[in-house]
Amino acid sequence: MSGRRARIVGCGSALPRRVVDNAAMAETVETSDAWIVQRTGIRQRHIAGEGEKTSDLAIAASRAALARAGVEAEALDLVVLATTTPDNTFPATATRVQAALGMTRGCAFDIQAVCSGFVYALAMADNMLRLGQADRALVIGSETFTRILDWEDRGTCVLFGDGAGAVVLEATASNGATVERGILSTHLRSDGRLHDALYVDGGVSSTGTIGHVRMNGKDVFKHAVNNMAEAVLTAIETNDLTVEDIDWLVPHQANSRIIEALCRRLNFPIERVVVTVDRHANTSAASVPLALDEAVRDGRIEAGQLVLMEAMGGGFTWGSVLARW
Numbered sequence: 502m503s504g505r506r507a508r509i510v511g512c513g514s515a516l517p518r519r520v521v522d523n524a525a526m527a528e529t530v531e532t533s534d535a536w537i538v539q540r541t542g543i544r545q546r547h548i549a550g551e552g553e554k555t556s557d558l559a560i561a562a563s564r565a566a567l568a569r570a571g572v573e574a575e576a577l578d579l580v581v582l583a584t585t586t587p588d589n590t591f592p593a594t595a596t597r598v599q600a601a602l603g604m605t606r607g608c609a610f611d612i613q614a615v616c617s618g619f620v621y622a623l624a625m626a627d628n629m630l631r632l633g634q635a636d637r638a639l640v641i642g643s644e645t646f647t648r649i650l651d652w653e654d655r656g657t658c659v660l661f662g663d664g665a666g667a668v669v670l671e672a673t674a675s676n677g678a679t680v681e682r683g684i685l686s687t688h689l690r691s692d693g694r695l696h697d698a699l700y701v702d703g704g705v706s707s708t709g710t711i712g713h714v715r716m717n718g719k720d721v722f723k724h725a726v727n728n729m730a731e732a733v734l735t736a737i738e739t740n741d742l743t744v745e746d747i748d749w750l751v752p753h754q755a756n757s758r759i760i761e762a763l764c765r766r767l768n769f770p771i772e773r774v775v776v777t778v779d780r781h782a783n784t785s786a787a788s789v790p791l792a793l794d795e796a797v798r799d800g801r802i803e804a805g806q807l808v809l810m811e812a813m814g815g816g817f818t819w820g821s822v823l824a825r826w
């Protein structure tokens with residue numbers, strides 16, 4: 502292993518101004534606040550306004566993360582942006598962010614792993630920083646996911662929202678000490694056989710249309726709990742830790758019932774889990790960095806603590822990132 506480690510030195514997030522609660526959803530589709538809250542824990546979601554793009558949210562979250570890190574955009578040499586809802590089929594939305602921030606060196610690219618996107622992006626950036634291919638990265642999860650919803654399908658349209666979260670990642674030299682701050686491990690997994698449980702029924706090379714989200718909710722629920730538990734346990738075991746050692750779990754925010762089932766499976770106390778799904782709904786690749794930013798800003802996550810991020814999404818894809826804050 503190289504003598505470098507990557508550390509998160511600043512977080513930021515951005516949400517569209519428009520908030521739609523469950524009562525408003527019940528005016529457009531046959532549902533109710535009681536059904537949505539009982540099945541998912543979701544009470545409201547933010548929905549991008551007309552003309553508000555994934556890059557707009559990503560740029561706002563990135564500026565906030567850079568400001569909190571005290572880092573100028575010129576000091577960045579890598580942008581990795583996770584999204585399922587890019588501004589355009591090409592170029593990568595990351596390059597729009599790069600240009601808007603005034604960063605002219607290094608490289609910028611998108612990653613597509615749906616709800617696991619941010620975990621994948623963080624793992625890629627961590628690898629590049631540790632290998633010395635970059636020194637300072639911006640890692641973003643940004644979505645206008647509501648643009649690919651079928652607003653007549655009550656089984657999916659109530660579940661998702663829009664938003665963005667970003668972190669600044671900096672390479673630091675390892676001094677060989679056993680307790681060091683930074684990303685300790687990343688684990689990524691996928692299983693393409695389960696493609697049909699959660700997918701979009703459109704795309705450039707299949708239909709030439711954008712398409713809409715299609716989901717087998719029960720299948721997704723079952724695999725989500727299994728895969729997220731595997732991602733958490735792999736991180737814990739690889740680092741010779743126990744569940745008790747983890748200070749904060751920052752899970753993908755799909756559904757509070759999935760999070761509660763995961764906690765029961767792992768015997769993990771719900772008090773040490775960051776939950777935002779009630780207010781943000783499922784923002785896909787943005788969900789983990791949005792939750793992370795909230796817990797860092799309100800002081801729950803403190804220097805020296807162990808923070809375990811995990812996610813699972815379409816593909817299926819899943820994974821985890823363990824960091825000492």
Ligand code: ACO
Pocket residue numbers: 531532533536537540541616655656657659660699716717718719721722725753754755756783813814815
């Ligand atoms: N409002 C009211 N009724 C609804 C709604 C709604 N929004 N949606 C579905 N129903 C109805 C169904 O039509 C069905 O009616 P029926 O019995 O008359 O046929 C009934 O509610 C039960 O439907 P189920 O699909 O069996 O409901 P279930 O208990 O499985 O809950 C849910 C559905 C919430 C989607 C659940 O399966 C789930 O949480 N799955 C995980 C999905 C998820 O989180 N996906 C996010 C992407 S993947 C990820 O991020 C990890």
